[in-house]
Amino acid sequence: MFAVDISTAVLIYLSVTLLGVIFIWVRFERSRAFRKYDVHPKEVWNCEICTYTYVDSLHQTLSRCPQCKSWNRRTVS
Ligand SMILES: [Zn+2]
CATH class of the missing domain: 1.20.5 (Single alpha-helices involved in coiled-coils or other helix-helix interfaces)
Known part of the structure; x- marks a missing residue:
């Protein structure tokens, strides 16, 4: 030692x-x-109008884009 x-x-x-x-x-x-x-992939949205990518975990089928305020519908289930 x-x-x-x-x-x-x-x-x-x-x-x-x-x-x-x-x-x-x-x-x-x-x-x-x-x-x-x-983030779950279903919570990621791509805006069809301005192509902005954002996260919306509250809505499943219809979501409003925070950039251009247009509505986006979930097409892929
Ligand atoms: Zn948008």
Whole structure:
């Protein structure tokens, strides 16, 4: 066994603890960020008039374009 003085032991302990916290934090934030922007393909609309692509998760068959205010009908079921 190698000899370690108390300051080196505290430094190793704090470094390992800090790296563990950073690792868990990054994993948590990454999973939460991807879940926040996870959009179902049926919620993505393409406007037939202005070709604007937008997300509308409230309507299933008829949606209003936020850009040009025209109505778009879902053609593919
Ligand atoms: Zn439009």
